[in-house]
Amino acid sequence: xxxxxxxxxxxxxxxxxxxxxxxxxxxxxxxxxxxxxxxxxxxxxxxxxxxxxxxxxxxxxxxxxxxxxxxxxxxxxxxxxxxxxxxxxxxxxxxxxxxxxxxxxxxxxxxxxxxxxxxxxxxxxxxxxxxxxxxxxxxxxxxxxxxxxxxxxxxxxxxxxxxxxxxxxxxxxxxxxxxxxxxxxxxxxxxxxxxxxxxxxxxxxxxxxxxxxxxxxxxxxxxxxxxxxxxxxxxxxxxxxxxxxxxxxxxxxxxxxxxxxxxxxxxxxxxxxxxxxxxxxxxxxxxxxxxxxxxxxxxxxxxxxxxxxxxxxxxxxxxxxxxxxxxxxxxxxxxxxxx
Amino acid sequence: xxxxxxxxxxxxxxxxxxxxxxxxxxxxxxxxxxxxxxxxxxxxxxxxxxxxxxxxxxxxxxxxxxxxxxxxxxxxxxxxxxxxxxxxxxxxxxxxxxxxxxxxxxxxxxxxxxxxxxxxxxxxxxxxxxxxxxxxxxxxxxxxxxxxxxxxxxxxxxxxxxxxxxxxxxxxxxxxxxxxxxxxxxxxxxxxxxxxxxxxxxxxxxxxxxxxxxxxxxxxxxxxxxxxxxxxxxxxxxxxxxxxxxxxxxxxxxxxxxxxxxxxxxxxxxxxxxxxxxxxxxxxxxxxxxxxx
Numbered sequence: 001x002x003x004x005x006x007x008x009x010x011x012x013x014x015x016x017x018x019x020x021x022x023x024x025x026x027x028x029x030x031x032x033x034x035x036x037x038x039x040x041x042x043x044x045x046x047x048x049x050x051x052x053x054x055x056x057x058x059x060x061x062x063x064x065x066x067x068x069x070x071x072x073x074x075x076x077x078x079x080x081x082x083x084x085x086x087x088x089x090x091x092x093x094x095x096x097x098x099x100x101x102x103x104x105x106x107x108x109x110x111x112x113x114x115x116x117x118x119x120x121x122x123x124x125x126x127x128x129x130x131x132x133x134x135x136x137x138x139x140x141x142x143x144x145x146x147x148x149x150x151x152x153x154x155x156x157x158x159x160x161x162x163x164x165x166x167x168x169x170x171x172x173x174x175x176x177x178x179x180x181x182x183x184x185x186x187x188x189x190x191x192x193x194x195x196x197x198x199x200x201x202x203x204x205x206x207x208x209x210x211x212x213x214x215x216x217x218x219x220x221x222x223x224x225x226x227x228x229x230x231x232x233x234x235x236x237x238x239x240x241x242x243x244x245x246x247x248x249x250x251x252x253x254x255x256x257x258x259x260x261x262x263x264x265x266x267x268x269x270x271x272x273x274x275x276x277x278x279x280x281x282x283x284x285x286x287x288x289x290x291x292x293x294x295x296x297x298x299x300x301x302x303x304x305x306x307x308x309x310x311x312x313x314x315x316x317x318x319x320x321x322x323x324x325x326x327x328x329x330x331x332x333x334x335x336x337x338x339x
Numbered sequence: 340x341x342x343x344x345x346x347x348x349x350x351x352x353x354x355x356x357x358x359x360x361x362x363x364x365x366x367x368x369x370x371x372x373x374x375x376x377x378x379x380x381x382x383x384x385x386x387x388x389x390x391x392x393x394x395x396x397x398x399x400x401x402x403x404x405x406x407x408x409x410x411x412x413x414x415x416x417x418x419x420x421x422x423x424x425x426x427x428x429x430x431x432x433x434x435x436x437x438x439x440x441x442x443x444x445x446x447x448x449x450x451x452x453x454x455x456x457x458x459x460x461x462x463x464x465x466x467x468x469x470x471x472x473x474x475x476x477x478x479x480x481x482x483x484x485x486x487x488x489x490x491x492x493x494x495x496x497x498x499x500x501x502x503x504x505x506x507x508x509x510x511x512x513x514x515x516x517x518x519x520x521x522x523x524x525x526x527x528x529x530x531x532x533x534x535x536x537x538x539x540x541x542x543x544x545x546x547x548x549x550x551x552x553x554x555x556x557x558x559x560x561x562x563x564x565x566x567x568x569x570x571x572x573x574x575x576x577x578x579x580x581x582x583x584x585x586x587x588x589x590x591x592x593x594x595x596x597x598x599x600x601x602x603x604x605x606x607x608x609x610x611x612x613x614x615x616x617x618x619x620x621x622x623x624x625x626x627x628x629x630x631x632x
Contacts (some may be wrong), residue, residue, distance in 0.1 A: 018470040029486045135361070138618070142611040144562055146569045147585055147603025152363055152591060158593050221563070278475040280567060296478070300485045313483055316473045323473075 004331055008324050015320055023313040024069050027305045078310035083302050088310035092292060097180025098168060099291030102283070103276040105207050106215035107269070115265065118226025122234060123253060124126040131272060133223065137288050140220035147181035149286035163209050166288035170206075173199040183207070210287045214279040218272055229261040236260075237278060263330075270326030274319050345553025354622035362619020368612035375425055376432040383422035384410070385618065387579040391417040396595045412590060412597050420597065423579040424605055431561050431581045431609060432549030434495055435584050439553050441499035446506025447534045447549065451537050453535045465511075466502045476559075477566055491580070498563045499561035502556050509552045513545040547624040556619055558613035581606050 035052050053059050055067050072078070078088040112138075121133045156163045168182055169175065173195055175185045183189070186199040233239065234257055242252045280293035288294065292311065299307035343518035375382060375400040385391075391413060397422070398405050411420040422522040453464040471479065483497035507520055517523060518541060526540045565575035568582025576583065 014466055015469050015473065019473060026482060138361075138614055139607075139611060142558065142562075142614045144565055144582075144603055144606045144610065146566055147599075147606060148583075150585070150589065150599050151603065154592055158596075165417055181417075202389060233409060272475075274475040278477040281477050281481070282569070285570065286559060295482070297588065300481055301571065303485075305485075308482065308485055312474065312478065315475065316470075319475070319490060320473045 001332070004326055008328055012320060012324055016317060017315045019313065019320065020070055020073070023065070023309045023316070026312065027309050030303075030305060041109060049078065057139050073313065078313070079306035081166060081299070081307050082304045083299070083307075085128040088306050091295070092306065092310060092314055095290060095292045095295050095299060097291060098175075098274025098289060099277075099280050099284070101181045101183065102207065102214060102289060102291060103273075103280065105211040106276065106279065106283075107214035107218060109211050110218035110222050111269070111315065113215075115226050117219075117223040119230055119253065121223070122227045122230035123249075125231065130227075134227065135225040137220040140216045141224070143220075145213050145216060146282045146286060149209070149283055152209045152213055152316060153286075164202075164206050168186055168203060170202040173202060175203075210283050210289055213286070214276070217279065218275060221268065221272075221275075222259055222265065226261065226265055230265050233257045233261045238294050258333055267326055267330050270329070271323060273322045277315055277319075352623055356619055359619040360624060361615045362623070365418040365612045365614075365616030365619065368608065369616060372609055372612070373432060374427040378427050379429040383419075383425040384408075385422040387418065387423045387426040388509050388577055389418065389422075391419070393417070396591065396598070398595070399566045399595065399597050401603075402597075411601060412595070414584075414598050415591055415595070420601060423584060423599060424581070425582065426579040427581045427605065428609075430491075430535040430574065430578060431565070431606070434491075434498075434564045435557040435561045435613075437495050438499045438502055438564070439556045442496070442502035442556060442560075443506050443549070444505040445499070445552055447542070449503070450510025451514055451542065454511040455518060455533070455537050455541065457515075459509075464507070468507050471500065472504050476563060480563055480567055481570070481572060482589070484567060485612050489572045489575065491574040491578065494567045496565065496566050498560050501563060502560060505552055505556060505559075510545050513548055514541055517541050551617055551621045551624060554613055554617035558610040558617070561613070562606065562610050564588050 008248075035049060035056065039048065039052055050059075057065055060068070076089055078092075079084065081088055081091055084091060090115035117133050117137065119131045124130050124217060153165055159166045164170070169186075173186075175182060175191055176188075178185050178188065180202040183200065186203050191199055205295060239252060239257055240257045247256075264302075277293070280289075280291055282293070283289065284291045285297050292315075296308065297309050298304075299311070351474040356366075369553045391409075394406075394413045395417045396407060396415055399415040400407060400410050404411075405412065409419050409421070411424065413419055414423070419594050449464050449468070453461040476483070479501050480494070480497040483500055489495065514537075523536060525539055526536050531540070539598055564573055565580070565582030565585075569586045571583075571586065573581035574583050576587070584602040585599060585606075588595070588602075592599050
């Protein structure tokens with residue numbers, strides 16, 4: 001087991017080096033001089049220019065620059081945002097909890113709806129409900145979420161007036177950040193003592209539409225995945241045995257079939273982190289959600305390259321690591337693969 | 340002795356496909372949008388860029404204030420929605436076609452080389468593919484666009500790069516299973532060059548998964564390019580592209596909802612059509628999957 005784990009870890013190294021090279025050359029591929037970009041239009045004074053070039057290490061040979069870049073990354077230094085003049089790493093971690101909170105609720109929505117839909121469709125295989133639900137999930141899978149978010153706003157905010165249009169919480173409340181998750185922070189005693197449960201409800205209401213928009217594609221994937229996984233398990237001998245023992249259908253499905261069907265489903269779930277980020281970029285732009293997705297889009301429009309570089313490095317590394325962990329857990333959960 | 344598609348197999352395939360009503364419906368929709376795209380300038384009642392000053396934000400025909408002159412209403416500067424949507428179909432179908440073309444060629448070459456030669460070539464190619472796949476599709480596309488600069492062509496390049504890994508993996512997997520088979524060994528022992536063996540013997544036998552991947556790549560390409568357009572990184576303003584039509588009309592979501600709903604609906608229908616058709620194709624081409632997925 002340890003050997004497998006170490007092997008996986010060793011395998012990661014070239015990929016991580018590749019990612020670091022990619023984000024390193026990114027800023028150098030951009031047309032134009034990075035020094036001028038950082039100094040702005042008026043940075044033409046040769047003395048200032050040379051000083052800036054030196055302070056950025058851009059006068060060194062390229063491989064030296066790369067090693068400096070990697071050294072800095074390992075010391076938590078990802079450079080400075082051109083716009084805010086704050087360290088990229090700080091900016092990133094300021095916004096990351098907002099994206100995580102939205103991601104968690106979106107996945108929660110996807111699981112709690114997707115898995116039952118998939119089970120139901122598998123049990124009622126080839127019935128009207130099967131076709132209806134699977135047609136629906138194909139529709140969800142094809143959904144342009146930047147449009148879906150707007151349609152949700154149109155129905156629930158504009159027409160029905162049920163949910164807020166943008167942001168994480170009503171501006172009436174101020175909640176001190178502690179965990180960064182507003183659903184948790186707003187339940188702290190000081191907050192409840194001052195405003196009661198209003199801030200919590202406000203945060204919850206703000207989460208509903210973005211979570212649905214972001215969770216729709218994962219929901220569709222989960223439903224399709226659960227259905228095919230369940231169908232495979234339902235054809236196994238031990239299911240027939242369980243039925244022959246006279247167990248109720250409910251018992252057979254929940255205790256015998258679902259447990260085994262869940263293994264591939266959980267793997268897929270672990271690999272959904274990437275689609276969360278994709279979803280975050282679009283969903284956060286629509287709902288003005290102050291997370292990393294909106295931040296990255298704004299940085300691109302403002303040509304804030306250190307931010308893009310840092311964001312790409314962070315996100316790609318995180319995805320590679322999460323995928324590796326899911327891989328190892330999968331092997332751990334499935335003894336057949338432990339060779 | 341090169342592989343020739345068997346006529347009987349093709350008929351068999353269409354019989355199989357016809358059983359899947361969804362796939363047939365998807366195919367019909369694809370044909371419909373292709374015809375609309377091909378004859379856009381004939382079918383559109385007005386020019387997509389013509390401004391009607393006296394008809395700003397006119398609602399579609401099914402609302403009370405709608406007129407027959409503008410069947411689907413007009414936008415905020417008085418352009419005919421229907422004409423813009425029709426020309427948008429042309430833009431989107433062209434995007435899908437270019438993305439699939441670029442990604443399929445690049446991805447197939449990489450997959451053939453990786454699968455056929457194995458060893459170091461395989462390791463290096465798959466490492467690059469791993470890195471591409473480590474980045475979420477939209478983020479990677481955004482990164483590419485931020486380097487190349489916004490615009491329709493650059494968005495197509497970006498979305499194509501995102502689509503390459505799918506093709507490479509599919510081709511590599513089937514090359515690896517095909518290359519040990521007798522007919523490949525026979526061709527090699529007859530003295531066929533590696534290039535000939537790859538292109539004439541192995542590639543035709545990888546076609547089925549490649550076609551499925553191509554169909555699904557079409558929908559991903561259209562969806563991702565529209566998302567880039569929506570973020571302001573793809574097609575630029577006067578182009579009647581559905582993604583940018585959507586983002587331009589966001590401010591009017593309350594007063595003129597049709598401006599937001601119609602372009603998005605078009606994206607959804609086209610993407611859905613390709614996905615349904617691709618699903619049906621996969622089931623028809625790969626009998627092992629029948630009744631599953």
